[in-house]
Amino acid sequence: MQILVINAGSSSMKYQLIETDDKTVLAKGLAERIGIAGSRVKHQFTKNGTTGEKIVEQNLPDHNVAFEIITQLLTDKENAVIASPEAITAVGHRIVHGGEKFSETQVITPEVKDTIRALIPLAPLHNPANLIGVEAAEKFFPNAVQVAVFDTAFHQTLPEHVFRYAIPEKFYTEDKIRVYGFHGTSHKYVYNEAKKYLKNDKLKAITIHLGNGSSMTAVDENGNSIDTSLGFGPLCGLVMGTRSGDIDPSVIFHMIEELDMPLEKIKNVLNKESGMLGLAGSSDARDVAARYYEGDRNAELTFEMYGYRIRKYIGAYMAALNGVDALIFTAGLGENSVLTRSYACKNLNGLGIELDEQLNIEKNHADAPVEIQTANSKVKILIVPTNEEWQIAKEVSELVKQS
Numbered sequence: 001m002q003i004l005v006i007n008a009g010s011s012s013m014k015y016q017l018i019e020t021d022d023k024t025v026l027a028k029g030l031a032e033r034i035g036i037a038g039s040r041v042k043h044q045f046t047k048n049g050t051t052g053e054k055i056v057e058q059n060l061p062d063h064n065v066a067f068e069i070i071t072q073l074l075t076d077k078e079n080a081v082i083a084s085p086e087a088i089t090a091v092g093h094r095i096v097h098g099g100e101k102f103s104e105t106q107v108i109t110p111e112v113k114d115t116i117r118a119l120i121p122l123a124p125l126h127n128p129a130n131l132i133g134v135e136a137a138e139k140f141f142p143n144a145v146q147v148a149v150f151d152t153a154f155h156q157t158l159p160e161h162v163f164r165y166a167i168p169e170k171f172y173t174e175d176k177i178r179v180y181g182f183h184g185t186s187h188k189y190v191y192n193e194a195k196k197y198l199k200n201d202k203l204k205a206i207t208i209h210l211g212n213g214s215s216m217t218a219v220d221e222n223g224n225s226i227d228t229s230l231g232f233g234p235l236c237g238l239v240m241g242t243r244s245g246d247i248d249p250s251v252i253f254h255m256i257e258e259l260d261m262p263l264e265k266i267k268n269v270l271n272k273e274s275g276m277l278g279l280a281g282s283s284d285a286r287d288v289a290a291r292y293y294e295g296d297r298n299a300e301l302t303f304e305m306y307g308y309r310i311r312k313y314i315g316a317y318m319a320a321l322n323g324v325d326a327l328i329f330t331a332g333l334g335e336n337s338v339l340t341r342s343y344a345c346k347n348l349n350g351l352g353i354e355l356d357e358q359l360n361i362e363k364n365h366a367d368a369p370v371e372i373q374t375a376n377s378k379v380k381i382l383i384v385p386t387n388e389e390w391q392i393a394k395e396v397s398e399l400v401k402q403s
C-alpha cells in the first residue's frame with residue numbers, strides 16, 4: 001500500500017511517500033516558505049535502487065500549490081515513483097493536538113475535522129496549519145482515504161492523578177486544562193522497536209526524545225504511557241533547543257510585575273530565546289559541543305543542566321514505574337550526541353544504570369537499535385532511531401485494511 005505522510009506547518013510541509021508492503025521510502029521532501037518570498041520544494045526520490053534529488057524554486061502562495069508541485073514531482077516523466085496520484089491509497093496527517101477526544105488514529109470525516117478545529121485554542125500554532133494540510137490533500141487526492149494520527153494520542157492512557165494539575169477542578173472540567181503530552185508517535189515507535197529488539201513483551205521503559213523540542217515518557221509493561229514530561233503545552237519538562245523546560249511560574253509573575261515585561265515578550269523569551277540558545281548562544285547541540293571541547297564554561301554548564309534535567313526525570317519515572325528495564329534515547333540529540341547521553345547517564349550507578357562510555361562513542365549515529373550500557377548495568381541503555389513517518393504510515397495502513 002502506498003501511503004503519503006504529511007506533516008503540515010503554517011509555512012512548510014514535510015512529506016514522505018511510503019510503500020508499506022516492504023517499508024521503503026519512495027520519495028520524501030520539504031515544501032518551505034509557503035506564502036513567503038523564496039519558496040521552494042526540495043524533493044528526494046529512490047528509483048530502481050538509486051536516489052536522486054530535485055529542487056523546484058517556485059512561488060508557493062498556499063498549500064494547494066505546494067501539493068500540485070509535489071504531485072508533479074512524484075509522477076514526473078523522468079523520475080516518477082508513481083504513475084498517477086490515484087496510486088496513493090491513503091494520506092496520513094500528523095495532527096499535533098487531539099485533546100481528550102482522540103486516543104486512536106482516525107479516518108478524517110467532517111466531524112473529525114470539526115473536533116480538530118474545536119481544539120485550536122489548545123494548539124493555536126499547530127492545529128490550524130495541520131487542518132490546512134488536510135484540506136489541501138482532500139482536494140488533491142480525492143480518491144485517497146485521509147487519516148489523522150495525533151501526537152497526543154499515545155498519552156491518553158495517563159492516569160488521572162498524573163494528568164490533572166493541582167488547581168481548582170473547574171479549570172479541568174470547563175477549560176480542559178490538564179497534561180496532554182506530545183511526541184506520542186515517536187515515543188510509541190521507539191518503545192515498540194526496543195520491545196522487539198530486546199524480545200521483552202513486558203518491557204518497562206523510559207523513552208527519551210531529544211530533538212529541538214524534547215520530552216521523556218514512562219512506558220509501563222503493557223506499553224501504556226503513564227507519565228510524560230510535556231504537559232498542557234510544549235514548554236515544560238526538559239531543557240530544549242530554545243525552550244526553557246520546567247520553570248517556577250513565579251518567575252513569570254515576577255517578569256510581569258517587577259520587570260514590566262509584556263506577555264508576548266515573556267512567551268518569546270521562554271519559547272524562543274531560552275534552553276540551549278539562552279544558555280550557550282546556539283540551539284544546535286553540534287555548535288554547543290564544539291564550544292564544549294574548546295573548554296567554554298557556558299557550553300559545559302549547558303550540558304550539565306541539560307543532562308541533569310534528564311537524570312531528574314529518569315529518577316522520577318523509575319519511581320512511577322517501580323523500576324525500569326531500559327532507557328531509550330532517540331531523535332536528533334538522543335541518536336547523535338555523545339555528550340548528551342554521557343551527561344544524562346552520569347552518576348546513576350546507584351540506580352543500576354551504567355553507560356559504557358566507549359560504546360556510547362562507537363555506537364553514535366546508529367541506524368538500528370543498539371545497546372550502550374556496561375556489562376554490570378542492570379538497566380539496558382539503548383539508542384533507537386525514531387521514525388515517526390513510518391509509524392504514521394503503519395497506523396494508517398492498518399486502519400485502511402480494517403475499514
Ligand code: ADP
Pocket residue numbers: 210211212213241283284285286289331332333336337
Ligand atoms: P526536530 O525536533 O526538529 O524534529 P531533530 O530530532 O531533527 O529535531 O533534532 C534536531 C537537533 O538534533 C539539532 O538541533 C541538533 O541540536 C541535534 N543534532 C543533530 N545532529 C547532531 C549531531 N551530529 N550531534 C549533536 N547534535 C545533533
